[in-house]
Amino acid sequence: MKRNKIWLGLSMALMLVAAGCGNNNAAVDNAAGKGNAPASTAEATADTGSSQDNKSYTIAISQYVEHPSLDATREGFMAALKEAGIVEGENLKVDLENAQADQANNLSIAQKIAGDKNDLVLGIATPSAQALVQNVKDTPILFAAVTDPIDAKIVTDLEHPGGNVSGASDTNPESITRLMQFIAGQFPKVKKLGLVINEGEPNAVVMADIAKQELDKHGIELVKAPITNTSEVKQAAESLVGRVDALYITLDNSVVSGVDTIIQTANDNKLPFFSADRDTVEKGAFATVGFKYYDHGYQVGQMAVEVLKNGAKPGDMKVTMQEKLDLILNLKAAEAQGIEVTDAMKAEVADPANNIIQ
Structure with a gap:
């Protein structure tokens, strides 16, 4: 119980400093019907570059299982990259792996990704993020759809994660x-x-x-x-x-x-x-x-843009959460x-x- 009270306190503190991270009622509809790309965040990412950039990127995504919330998270993440000019099939190669809720598969996927050369990796759901953190040591790691990143030992501090890891919790x-x-x-x-x-x-x-x-x-x-x-x-x-x-x-x-x-x-x-x-x-x-998981994934996608285009280090990026409930x-x-x-x-x-x- 003490652990949960600490997490709750940390979360409430984060709510005060992370204003404006989430917007669940945006006007820009997602064509797949999963959620919305917030207008304010779209404007923010518009300044980060376009698909005219010469650089190409390779990312790996480890998703624990297929279900609507995790799928919407991934779609929002990809939409944020596209909004910033990082477009799959043009200047972006994506290795998408799904463990189908099997822990052995999950570990194998993380080990495979650790041996590959990627500019960034994304873990969707707690088990996937845990396996990536345990195996990927040098590549930037972001996580999404993680309930309690401290309890899961993915990070030790929400404000200053340190190392090569940050992301967003899906639980307020x-x-x-x-x-x-x-x-x-x-x-x-x-x-x-x-x-x-x-x-x-x-x-x-x-x-x-x-x-x-x-x-x-x-x-x-x-x-x-x-x-x-x-x-x-x-x-x-x-x-x-x-x-x-x-x-x-x-x-x-x-x-x-x-x-x-x-x-x-x-x-x-x-x-x-x-x-x-x-x-x-x-x-x-x-x-x-x-809230909408599409927006949650979009938020993490914006963090990925900062890493890929602007050289931000995940360890310096605070863990965020959805604020508007x-x-x-x-x-x-x-x-x-x-x-x-x-x-x-x-x-x-x-x-x-x-x-x-x-």
Whole structure:
């Protein structure tokens, strides 16, 4: 618990100094529909150069598994590079590797990347970033979709990471506490909240601990259904039926990869389903407090531009996080899960045009 309080304190301090890093309601639409490239950041990167530069670049990306949040992160990252004139197929070569949630594959990928010559490497998700940090010693490393980079031993300091590593955390602890407060305030019948979790993923454990601390204040019990891989998600979700009043998942890669089965279980049994990310809400969970992962990846892409074009050292770049959070509701999911969406619930959404999904 002490570790989480320290992380929370560090995170709140970072929130005060990292103003303007995130913008989740930008006007420039991503053609793939994953998110938005913030107008202000687009202007900033416009000055960093164009595809007319003579230099070419090689980067490697290690992604732990395919699912909407991590895919959107990668797309945002690539969009930021393109905005700055670093364009795949023109002056950029990309080695994209996916571990498919297999730790042995993940380690092999990191070792392969360590033996290759790259200008920069990106780790998407905590396990990928950990493996890269352990194996890649000289090449600049950036990470994205990492919950707690200190607990994961990716960096030792958020303001001054040091070494060859920096990036962005995808968890603002406030997003977890606010979601738990929403559940407690708007769902008085929820006394037990079921959590499907792979406790082998440090990011999932950290988020579960933060959620439990807040739920304890409201007299709500967090009931865990543990798994070790994605194939166990369906059985774990079904094991919670009759034992809990609602379901919740963290940014747990193994669980998110099998989230369709949780959505089906929630719908079949009229259990409100809450998630830690917007993409899962778009797929069929009812609510989260969060942001668009495309914007998260775009933010890390801007850091990559600074490294590649301006010679910035990752160790001198503070670890950032998304600052602008909002409650996000899916009204179709509410109907499927037997939830009456009240005016009081809708009133908690700051940007209903973007964050109430019809």
